[in-house]
Amino acid sequence: METKDIQMVTEEIPSSIVQFAVVDQVLNLCRVNSFWPVTFGIACCAIEMMATGCARFDMSRLGAEVFRPSPRQADLMIVAGTITKKAQPWIKTLYDQMPEPKWVMALGNCAISGGPFAFEGQYNIVLGADVFLPVDVYVPGCPPRPEGLLQGIIELEHKVSGWKRWKDPEKEAITG
Numbered sequence: 058m059e060t061k062d063i064q065m066v067t068e069e070i071p072s073s074i075v076q077f078a079v080v081d082q083v084l085n086l087c088r089v090n091s092f093w094p095v096t097f098g099i100a101c102c103a104i105e106m107m108a109t110g111c112a113r114f115d116m117s118r119l120g121a122e123v124f125r126p127s128p129r130q131a132d133l134m135i136v137a138g139t140i141t142k143k144a145q146p147w148i149k150t151l152y153d154q155m156p157e158p159k160w161v162m163a164l165g166n167c168a169i170s171g172g173p174f175a176f177e178g179q180y181n182i183v184l185g186a187d188v189f190l191p192v193d194v195y196v197p198g199c200p201p202r203p204e205g206l207l208q209g210i211i212e213l214e215h216k217v218s219g220w221k222r223w224k225d226p227e228k229e230a231i232t233g
């Protein structure tokens with residue numbers, strides 16, 4: 058299947074048909090404190106993702122440690138690794154099988170822009186997950202450290218709910 062055959066997801070899908078501002082705020086707060094990532098990895102960055110799930114980094118502090126074996130039970134796709142053109146269709150299928158609302162993290166330089174494989178004449182690598190998925194948060198690095206993934210989850214929490222787990226120390230210093 059050609060890259061151009063896989064449609065970019067652009068439409069905004071509401072989290073529910075009937076919208077209640079306060080209820081949605083509470084629901085979003087619950088969602089961001091219990092992201093359920095789908096279990097899949099593509100390349101070396103997936104090793105860092107696995108390390109993040111181990112006791113040393115304690116992903117459960119953020120409530121995001123429950124990796125689901127089925128996309129139908131997951132609301133977060135962590136694209137961890139190099140996206141080959143051969144893998145692109147099944148990654149898109151996994152994403153499509155996840156129920157709304159759902160979010161995407163591009164973990165590592167390969168998932169952001171093709172990483173070290175983005176050179177002239179390469180023919181087999183997709184230049185970033187955002188070519189065919191609506192990426193919400195980007196975590197750079199080759200590979201990114203587990204702390205980077207945790208920071209990405211914290212940024213996603215803020216993006217989805219407007220809530221910040223910790224105050225921004227730099228902003229605090231400026232405003233006093």
Ligand code: SF4
Binds near residue numbers: 167
């Ligand atoms: S960004 Fe680096 S570590 Fe991650 S998948 Fe690509 S080559 Fe591997």
